Amino acid sequence: MKIARYQSAAGPERLGIVTSVSGREMLVDVAKAAAVRGGSSTSTSGAPTSVMGLIEGGAPAMEAARELLTWAADRQDPVWMDDPNSVAWLTPVPEKSMFCAGRNFGRHKLESMKGDAGNASKLHSDFPTGFVKLGRTLVPHKSQVKRPDDVLDFDYEVEIALVLGKAIDARSDIDPASAIFGYTIFNDLSAREWQLREMQNGMIMLGKNFPGFGPLGPYILTADDVPDPTGLVLWLKVNGELRQHSDCRDLIFGFAEMVAFWSRFGLVPGDLISTGTPEGVALHHKPDPQQWYLKPGDRVEAGVEGIGVLETFIV
Incomplete structure (x- = not known):
């Protein structure tokens, strides 16, 4: 799984998971997809909505993120998709030595x-x-x-x-x-x-x-x-x-x-x-x-x- 930390028109830091749409890389905005699926800040399966949340959440967080990715990728709704060429990139994890x-x-x-x-x-x-x-x-x-x-x-x-x-x-x-x-x-x-x-x-x-x-x-x-x-x-x-x-x-x-x-x-x-x-x-x-x-x-x-x-x- 490839993940990204970025900013988009949706506001502050986003957690994106790379998926393919018609052979082109796109980012699934985890927070948006989770909200549509049925959660507010997280999905019903507990997918974290920040990179550090995913890292610190261990195996359960990874499993939830993969489940959400499958759900979102099957539907390919532009509501929760971001174009990598249109986002403001952040370092993959918050800046530290x-x-x-x-x-x-x-x-x-x-x-x-x-x-x-x-x-x-x-x-x-x-x-x-x-x-x-x-x-x-x-x-x-x-x-x-x-x-x-x-x-x-x-x-x-x-x-x-x-x-x-x-x-x-x-x-x-x-x-x-x-x-x-x-x-x-x-x-x-x-x-x-x-x-x-x-x-x-x-x-x-x-x-x-x-x-x-x-x-x-x-x-x-x-x-x-x-x-x-x-x-x-x-x-x-x-x-x-x-x-x-x-x-x-x-x-x-x-x-x-x-x-x-x-x-x-x-x-x-x-x-x-x-x-x-x-x-x-x-x-x-x-x-x-x-x-x-x-x-x-x-x-x-x-x-x-x-x-x-x-x-x-x-x-």
């Missing part, structure tokens, strides 16, 4: 270490490396992101972000994979000149956290529709030109391993963890990456097969 893996795709790690044997010798793979992306940086599908005035080395990184559906910490005895609610698309925009200077001090913060540096969305694909997440294929295009393409078989630390590691922070439903990016970022294009960096006027598409395409405009 996310945990981001670094150098977690094998070939990306290799491209980042070429010519840097000294630093490579200091790296280990006992546990994931990463940084925090502040919630205030996250922006939805079709956002305009301003290139900061003091940034020229403006880079892209397509990633998959997993969305937590259960609370989990270091003492939990649940399977980390079972804590994953679903998957969405993330573009880890980066100011490389700032990032590289920060890394000399053993940190990453500003280079990843300028305003708008976290495009996220548009959909969450629920985990029950992804039997093998290692088969997820991700790619990125700039102005239609393919820059990155890989699948998750190249991951060093898999989804469950990242959940288990970051659970030491104490994770809760709606938390986000990103995979890291595959090879092909602008920074590692030789001999001169300048022509590859993002510039005002660029259109960036980050895609994951089965989930959709996250579109961002650089201004």
